[in-house]
């Protein structure tokens with residue numbers, strides 16, 4: 470369906486197609502070697518996203534995994550790799566992923582950041598969860614937590630936010646459990662320079678070469694020229710997501726989002742007065758790929774309020790033409806795209822069915838991972 474078709478059919482249109490791609494490091498081996506996996510694909514795989522089901526990552530080929538990036542997605546991946554299976558089995562992770570994880574050989578996970586402990590991007594809640602995983606140990610270079618260390622900065626002035634202080638305190642106070650069978654580690658001040666092919670497994674990653682960093686006065690990572698390396702058979706690139714431009718729609722390539730003022734789309738990103746009437750944006754397409762679900766919801770309310778405000782002034786995409794009724798639009802969609810629209814009651818059918826499957830397995834839900842199956846549940850044929 471083309472944007473122009475939608476424009477003709479609706480008074481108000483909200484662009485909320487998210488951030489479908491992941492950022493690339495742009496270094497050798499990143500896209501050519503097996504075992505270098507995009508975090509987005511791995512997360513999609515264990516969460517049952519239909520187009521990631523073929524991924525089937527090889528978790529048997531190595532005992533050490535490396536995650537590049539220190540955000541919440543990196544911690545999510547580390548948690549899935551290290552959690553005891555009986556804990557994972559009670560979550561909504563797919564049975565397919567669970568079967569693979571049951572035979573995983575991963576015992577150690579390095580979560581590597583290009584900056585220091587005072588610049589990690591994950592939140593305290595997710596970090597605490599990781600620290601409380603049963604039989605899982607945590608390592609951190611303690612000397613980097615002291616003042617005036619770790620990249621020539623006075624860390625006391627950096628750790629100003631309460632959230633950041635909570636994280637640093639958790640790092641300092643951590644006590645290793647008596648018995649551990651797996652462990653993870655936060656590594657700092659390292660940027661991957663290249664992924665190196667394994668000598669024993671052709672076409673597969675065998676190690677990573679890193680360049681060491683220090684911080685400049687703006688807390689940016691600056692390469693020192695010093696090199697180090699780490700052996701691994703599995704790497705996750707977890708350095709953030711990016712939205713894609715849609716032809717015919719404004720897009721700010723620098724910020725990676727649709728230019729907007731509080732959700733109202735701007736035709737020209739340099740001119741906040743160039744609002745396109747009736748066109749809005751929400752979610753990561755509006756803000757860039759940042760924030761937890763709660764902050765994304767608050768942003769969505771802001772966009773909804775703009776629409777309500779504009780409705781009062783009849784400021785819409787189609788203020789001059791007759792807009793078809795809801796029924797006409799639904800019929801038009803069904804004639805042109807038989808599987809559309811997916812209504813709330815359609816989704817509810819799927820939701821109920823997934824929950825029923827979950828009860829049998831002792832988990833909140835067992836997801837359907839094929840679109841064909843989902844359409845059948847919703848009593849559609851594809």
Ligand code: NAP
Pocket residue numbers: 493494537538539540541542543545582583584588589590591595660661707708709710758759760761762
């Ligand atoms: P993120 O929070 O933006 O973290 C990205 C990480 O990658 C940072 O440590 C960043 O370091 C690093 N990085 C970026 N470019 C790099 C490069 N070229 N080389 C090396 N490192 C690089 O991204 P995310 O983890 O994908 O999460 C996206 C958003 O979803 C976040 O707002 C997150 O909080 C949210 N989320 C929340 C949850 C939850 O609430 N449980 C779960 C998943 C995701 P620098 O700081 O140096 O740039």
